[in-house]
Amino acid sequence: MTVLGKEARVGACLLAGSMETMVPFYRDILGFQTQWDGGDFAEFRTASGELSLFIYSRRAFAQSLGEPYAPPKGLNQTFEIALWLPRFADVDAEYARLSALNVSFPLGTPTTYPFGIRNFYVADPEGNLLEIGSTGKA
Numbered sequence: 622m623t624v625l626g627k628e629a630r631v632g633a634c635l636l637a638g639s640m641e642t643m644v645p646f647y648r649d650i651l652g653f654q655t656q657w658d659g660g661d662f663a664e665f666r667t668a669s670g671e672l673s674l675f676i677y678s679r680r681a682f683a684q685s686l687g688e689p690y691a692p693p694k695g696l697n698q699t700f701e702i703a704l705w706l707p708r709f710a711d712v713d714a715e716y717a718r719l720s721a722l723n724v725s726f727p728l729g730t731p732t733t734y735p736f737g738i739r740n741f742y743v744a745d746p747e748g749n750l751l752e753i754g755s756t757g758k759a
Contacts, residue, residue, distance in 0.1 A: 632675060634677055635676045635749055636677055643745065647663075650722055653666065653674065661677060662675065674702070697748045697749045701749075701752050702749070704754075707755065709758050711755060712755045715753055716731050726743060726744075739755055741753055
């Protein structure tokens with residue numbers, strides 16, 4: 622089988638400097654289920670299926686590549702992970718819920734754009750950006 626976009630299952634991997642900080646954020650704050658055993662790899666269950674989101678130790682990954690470990694600093698400006706909710710109201714409710722948990726919002730409050738998306742951004746403990754949004758007004 623060849624890789625054909627619409628037939629391939631896609632997974633996103635976050636490389637983590639601290640599994641002990643990142644896994645609890647995605648599990649306890651964002652609510653993704655995992656059977657993490659405390660090791661260098663954690664897989665999260667999502668509506669998209671197995672291996673759609675996972676975290677791997679940045680140090681272990683660098684070691685497997687034979688490269689030096691070089692952790693990033695600040696906000697990660699090379700990618701984002703988008704989490705899509707059914708309705709605009711869900712975006713606002715999630716913003717309110719996360720606000721009560723003192724999560725970092727680098728771009729501020731939810732915004733509705735002329736092209737039909739309402740969203741806001743969250744920074745995880747290591748500066749990876751998560752877009753939480755919706756395309757559904759109703």
